[in-house]
Amino acid sequence: MPEGHTIHALAGRLEAAFAGTPVRFSSPQGRFAESASVLDGARVESAEAHGKHLAIHVEGERVVHVHLGLFGRFGVRRHRRVDRGEAPTDLPLTGQVRMRMVNRTHVGDLRGPIVCELVGLEEWQEVEAGLGADPLRGERLPQEVLDRIGRSRRAIGAVLMDQSLVAGVGNVYRAELLHRHEIDPHTPARDVPTRLVHEVWDDLVRLMPLGVRTGRILVSDGDVGRAEALLADGGTGRVRPRYAVYRRHGKPCPRCGETVVKEAMAGRNLFWCPGCQV
Ligand SMILES: [Zn+2]
Known part of the structure; x- marks a missing residue:
């Protein structure tokens, strides 16, 4: 999608x-x-x-x-x-x-x-x-959304895909952002520290506009840096994305070496690392 x-x-x-x-x-x-x-x-x-x-x-x-x-x-x-x-x-x-x-x-x-x-x-x-906060429209995470996440017992991996809370985040950003911030996707949303929710949101606000400009979902620091350098040179910034977990099930996690797994969550395949996302 x-x-x-x-x-x-x-x-x-x-x-x-x-x-x-x-x-x-x-x-x-x-x-x-x-x-x-x-x-x-x-x-x-x-x-x-x-x-x-x-x-x-x-x-x-x-x-x-x-x-x-x-x-x-x-x-x-x-x-x-x-x-x-x-x-x-x-x-x-x-x-x-x-x-x-x-x-x-x-x-x-x-x-x-x-x-x-x-x-x-x-x-x-x-x-x-009926739609949630869109990282591509607003800079700050609305307090109401923060409150709802803070009350939710649902898994953070499902909450991130709930379009009535956060609008526009799909399967790739979900998987990679949770890995970037070392969050177990099954953690109940209310147990994720507010500081971490803000960090994920700030990442989305920073990374998704790069997705709009390049047509690529770029999440790793290396990809982001290369794309930004290419854009600064007047290029398209279309680097080939390298993902840590998305569609990398069965392969070793680049951070900890544990095998990346795939499972269904919120109706879509979820990819995550049981080694470092805890
Ligand atoms: Zn790992």
């Missing part, structure tokens, strides 16, 4: 491509056809992400709310008919496109989302109200 940094990067691409322009909306596959016809020709105002949820704001306080789920894809690219002066309606199409957006310069094709719905601004705000 795309993690929050992917959706934030997508929102940035959508905004750069469509904000401030009239957009032809359609639903070649048909399941969004009614809403697309309502929106067709309207001006897109902005796009934003909250956790793994995406909102495309359209004039008239209307919002296209999208969640990609496990298999959704939203491709945005320049099309080759930029010289016509208006949005072309005959661009080639492949696969099952739920929603297509086209303006003079760009085309966006949304395929296979678990959510693609037209809602009013208030409904979108209700969705947002």
Whole structure:
């Protein structure tokens, strides 16, 4: 599943491509056809992400709310008919496109989302109200979230994936952050010292924007340093990530040598080291 940094990067691409322009909306596959016809020709105002949820704001306080789920894809690219002066309606199409957006310069094709719905601004705000703190939106961990984590008996590994508490963190960041801070994923959240919760949060605030910029989940100090140096040189910063535990089950932990294990937690595979995450 795309993690929050992917959706934030997508929102940035959508905004750069469509904000401030009239957009032809359609639903070649048909399941969004009614809403697309309502929106067709309207001006897109902005796009934003909250956790793994995406909102495309359209004039008239209307919002296209999208969640990609496990298999959704939203491709945005320049099309080759930029010289016509208006949005072309005959661009080639492949696969099952739920929603297509086209303006003079760009085309966006949304395929296979678990959510693609037209809602009013208030409904979108209700969705947002149910989402937790997003490291990519705020600098400080809200006290309310801290309090809820401090009361929870659930495993910290499950709490980190609870989108109503912390929005946007997925499987890779969960595994690597817990390893970085030597936290046993099974520890009840309320037994994790507040200082440590803050440290994990601060790491997410620091690391996830690098994920947005590079399209890579970079967590090790070496990877982060190399990516930042490449970015400073005007590059993409796309270094090949090296993980300590993620998908490294059966291999030795780079910190303590114990064998990394895999198990299911909160519906997803969890990777961790029983040697040093205690
Ligand atoms: Zn270890």
